[in-house]
Amino acid sequence: MSIDSMFTHKMWDDDELSKMVGGGVPFPMLSDAGGKVGTVYGVYDEDNGVEARGRFIIDPDGIVQGYEVLTPPVGRNVNETFRQLQAFQLVRETKGAEATPSGWRPGKTTLKPGIDLVGNVWKKWKVEEAFD
Amino acid sequence: MPEEAAAGCARPTGGPVGEESDKTSTSKQTTQKEEQSMIKVGKKAPDFTAPGYQKGEFINTKLSDYLGKWVLLCFYPGDFTFV
Secondary structure (H helix, E strand, C coil), X not given: CECCCHHHHHHHHHHHHHHHCCCCCCCCEEECCCCHHHXXXXXXXXXXXXXXXXXXXXXXXXXEEEEEEECCCCCCCHHHHHHHHHHHHHHHHCCCCCXXXXXXXXXXXXXXXXXXXXXXXXXXXXXHHHCC | CCEECCCCCCCCCCEECCHHHHCCCHHHHHHHHHHXXXXXXXXXXXXXXXXXXXXXXXXXXXXXXXXXXXXXXXXXXXXXXXX
């Protein structure tokens, strides 16, 4: 979503993005001319009339589980977004019985929050796991 | 899911859905801005409608149409920049 019109989105997809991604962008490219939606999400910069690089993970119940907002010059890490999405999906699938500690990726140690875990995280999880 | 949108000469736009934010008069927008708090994790994502483009068609999208699915909502400064 950006302040560009849907017509500009089409031009961008037709002329450039489709050369980078086969068949063009598969998901909706939304227009927020005027920044009304961006204002509600806290990413609209009125002085410059553009939106910051905001990324919101919204779960199937419509709840915001996480977000990240960067100023325009720095791009995002798509892998980190997917990692977070996979972690939130695991937590949801286990109905909160499992939690994903720092640096978790699919296959790495999860933790089961409960009284047995208090003071015992160090036995279950090693600091090295926080890093790739 | 997204319905098709007519591609006329007017510049279509969307906006937040529900409560006082449905109308687009300037005074209401000002009030809305002042009352707006930051997004909070664990809280409802504000619903909105927005026109857009997807795979050869102009569409109208509503966030709440995606209830039941995971959504990644991404904002960026403008077309022809990176993400």
